[in-house]
Amino acid sequence: MNLRPDPTFHASPKLAMQAPVENFAFTVMLSPDGSQSDGIAVVDLREGSDTYGEIVHQVIVPTKGDEFHHFGWNACSSSLSPLTGHAFLERRYLIVPGIRSSRIFIIDVKEPLKAKIHKTIEPEEIFEKTGYSRPHTIHCGPEGIYVSTLGGGGEDGTDGPPGIFIMDCETFEIIGRYEMDRGKQDKHYDFWWNLPQDYMVSSEWGLPPQFENGVVPEDLLSNKYGHSIHFWDLRARKNIQTMDFGENYQMALEIRPAHDPTKTYGFCGVVVDTSNLQGAIFTWWRDDDGVWQSKKTITIDPRPEDPANLPPLLQGFGAVPPLVTDIDLSLDDKYLYVACWGLGEMHQYDVTDPMNPVLAGKVELGGIAKGENHPNGKPFAYGPQMVEVSRDGKRVYWTNSLYSTWDDQFYPDDEGGQMVMANNDENGFHLDPKFYIDFPKGYRSHQIRLEGGDCSTDSFCYPSV
Template identity: 80%
Template sequence: MNLRPDPTFHATPKLAMAAPPETLAFTLMLSPDGAQPDGLAVVDVNPNSDTYGQIVHKVIMPNTGDEFHHFGWNACSSALSPLTGHAFLERRYLIIPGIRSSRIYIIDVKEPLKAKIHKIIEPEEVFAKTGYSRPHTIHCGPEGIYVSTLGGRGEDGTDGPPGIFIMDCETFDILGRYEMDRGLQDKHYDFWWNLPRDYMVSSEWGLPPQFENGIVAEDLLSNKYGHSIHFWDLRGRKNIQTIDLGENHQMALEIRPAHDPAKQYGFCGVVVDTTNLQGAIFTWWRNEDGSFETRKTITIDPQPASADDLPDLLKGFEAVPPLVTDIDLSLDDRFLYVSCWGTGEMHQYDVSDPMNPKLAGKVEIGGIVKKTPHPNGKTFGYGPQMVEISRDGKRVYWTNSLYSTWDDQFYPGDRGGAMVMANVGDDGGLTLAEDFWVEFPKGYRSHQIRLEGGDCSTDSFCYPNT
């Protein structure tokens, strides 16, 4: 524990933007067939370094079959909340859940090039203390670590709904379930909050039988995946409103609230509209009476394609859906980045007016049909997926794997892991950095990225910008 707040904690997003640039990134490596243990790669992102764009350290786990997916810090800028009793924590540990094994690893990265396993929480403890399985998203809150899950009890995770549980941010003991009253919430995916305004927003993907062995086409076409977002009284731990985005808007995934807590709006990405194969972004906002509303503010069209160029799952449609699989919002709340994993595009939208986004930039790389190479000439397997933005908003990093069984359905054959970076223009626009290309060891794919000192999908801030 520090004697003063961690210097990587910032009261406002504006202060965080002025912090020193990142020199290291932490990226998950997953073994899609479970033949090798999953791992954590430490990547050099300092352009002045001799090892720029290279993996400079790896932490390989002792077990196989974990399937690493999303991960997060033990502590972040939310520790500065006036509600916290933990203002002097260090941003020292990464919490990595195995979505397939329900095992959780605590990794000590105080010395990044000597990062090591600090603690392992076995799945039996998760089951016994929460009744949940398939831990997914990590957020550090003022009083603890929040973990969303995708499964309930039972072997297939369908005995009861999934939810959120809380871990102690110092001992990493599992404390118990978050929800006191879940209302209509019966599926889960992402969640985030506005701490001073005391509300949380969560989203839905599907239950384990709907994703673990690949997408279930019959469930998708009959609109059985998640299509609602839920609003919560954060401290009361109860669902206060559920909004159905429309059953055709299948798989409401990433939640991205405005970083400045004075702003009461945010965005949610929807993978596919089953009526037209479009991807979509919904803007949600809070009214003066405390109620919430949503509106679809971005649509992204599918692209025509020959059936011969498509995987079996899409041949009958003769089109490639964009497949919006991740979104991220810059700390100044100006640019929203949208991963179109199917068409092989990264879109940048100016969302200064959150109700009227405007396309400001676009990069093409990978894709089911286009297979656009990187500017360095190398093949980028799959498409843009997990996206992360530097605190100053000048660099955007992304990887290429979605989820092992879904990778194999949409992109048959192993395409390998990769991580790239694009530079952002002062007034928007994206340009892929030709000299930044991270290759991962054979047999591994790459997923989520965390940046040294925090990033745009990690920290939540407690004080408004000035």
Template identity: 80%
Template sequence: MNLRPDPTFYPSPKLAMEGPVEKLAFTLMLSPDFSQPDGLAVVNVDPSSDDYCKIVHTVIMPEKGDEFHHFGWNACSSSLSPLTGHAFLERRYLIIPGIRSSRIYVVDVKEPLNAKIHKIIEPEEVFAKTGYSRPHTIHCGPEGIYVSTLGGGGPDGTDGPPGIFIMDCETFDIIGRYEIERGVQDKHYDFWWNLPRDYMVSSEWALPPQFENGLVPEDLLSNKYGHRIHFWNLRNRTNIQTIDLGENHQMALEIRPAHDPVKQHGFCGVVVDTTNLQGAVFTWWRNEDGSFEARKTITIDPQPADPDDLPDLLKGFSAVPPLVTDIDLSMDDRFLYVSCWGTGEMHQYDVSDPMNPKLAGKVEIGGIVKKTKHPNGKDFGYGPQMVEISRDGKRVYWTNSLYSTWDDQFYPGDRGAAMVKADVGEDGGLALDPKFWIDFPKGYRTHQIRLEGGDCSTDSFCYPSV
């Protein structure tokens, strides 16, 4: 343990933006056919280095079939909360859950080029202590590590609803379930919070039978996927309000609150509107009386396409839906990045006015029909997916795989792993870096990215920006 706070912990978003530029990125690699163990790639992102754009170290796991998806830090800027007893932790460990195996790996990255497994938490411990399965999103809170799950108990994960559990941030022991009163919440996906305001927001994707073996068209067309967001009293651990975005707004995924805790609004991405195939982003906000509201503020239209160019799942629609599968908010709360995995586009919106977003930039790469190549001439396989933003907001990184079985439905055949970077203009705008391209080992796909020292979907802050 440190004798002073970790220098990568920042009181405010503005101070985080002024911190050192990242030189390394940590990227998850998954084996879609389970023929190889999944792994963590340490990628050099320092343009002044001879190893720029190279994988400089890998940690390959001992088991197969984990399906790495999302991951996060053991500790972050939330440790500086005045409520915490853990201000002297280090941002040292990455917590990596296997979404399919329910196994959790704790990887020590204090020496990134010698990163190694520190602890393995077997699925039986997760089941026994929480009654949950399919761990998904990791957030470091002031008093522990919060882990969202996509499944309840039982072999198919439908014995009871999924939820959140908490791990000790020093021993990594599982402590237990988060929820005291969950109300109507019966599905789960993402979650995040405003720590000083003492509330949390969570979202919904699906139950395991609706995603593990691929998208279930009948359930989608019957609007049986998640379409609600839930608001919680963070310390009381109770659901205080639920907002239904409309059953046609299927798969409410990423939750991105404003980073500055003074601001009481945020965004939620919706994969598809079943009435028109649009993708959407909702802005949610808190009223003076403590109640919450949400309104659709971004819509992205589908693109007409010849059925012969479409996978079987989409032939009957004669169109490519954008499929909004990830969103991320810059540290200054100015730009929202929206991954359109289906059409092969990364959108950048100016959300300085969160109720009136304006498209500020766009990059085309990949896509079900367009198949736009990278500026270096290489095929980008699928479409823009997990997106991560540098703390200073000048660089945006993303990968291309969504989830193994869904990849195969929307993009049949193995398309290869990819990680790219776009540079951001002073007043917005995006341009792909023609020199930035990461080659990953054969047989792997790539998912979430974490940046050395923290990033825009990791850290939560306890003090306002000045």
């Protein structure tokens, strides 16, 4: 334990933006067929280093078939909350769940070039203590580590709804379920919160039979995937309102609240509108009467395409849907980045007015039936997927794999893992031709975490000045 708060913890978003730049990134390495063990790649981000833009260390786990997906820190700026009992933690460990195995690895990255496995939590412990399976998203809260799950109990994960459980942030013991009253929530995906305002928002993807072996076309066209978000009283641990976007807005995924805790709004990305194949972003907010509201503020159109150029799953539509699979909000709450995995585009929206976003920039890379190469001439498999923004907002990193079985459905002829970076500077939003990482053969790439925190990691407890 430290004798003072970790220097990477910041009271406000503005202070975090002024912090030193990141030296390393930690990125998922996943084996899509389970023939190799998954791992975490350590990427050198030190400009001027002889190994800049290279994988300089790997932590490969001993098991196979885990499918690493989203992962997060044991502690972050939320530790500075007045409610915390853990202000002197270190941002030292990555909590890495296997979405297929329900196994969790705790990886010590205090020395990035010597990162190593600290502890393994077997799936049986998760099942026994929570009744949940398929751990998915990690958020560090003031009193512990929150873990969302995509499955309930039973072999196929449909014995009861999925939810959130809490882990001790020092011992990594599983404490138990979060929910006291889940209301209408019966599916899960992402979640995030505003700590001073004492609310949490969660979203929905689908149950394990709807995603583990690929998208189920019948369920998608019948609008059976998630299309609601849920608002919670964070401390009372109960659902206070469920908001249905409309059943055609299938797969309400990433939740991105404003970083400044005085603001009471945020964004949610929707993968596809089944009525027209558009992608969508909803802005949500709380009105003066305390009721949560939402409005669709961004729509992204599909691209017409010769069916002969499309994967079998899309040939009947004669178009490429955007497939909005990730979004990220800069720490100053100015830019929202939207990954259009199907189109092969990363969009940058100015959301200074969150009710009226304006497209400020766009990068094209990969894409169904397009396959746009990187500026260095090298290929980029699939499309832009997991996106992470540096604290100062000047660098935007992304990878390309969505989920192994979905990759194979939408991009049956592609293979590989890449990580790239775009600059956000006086020349606008543009790819850096010098930054391009091709992952080892047989591996794909997914979630990115930046040393010292990033824009989808930390919760801030104090307003920016």
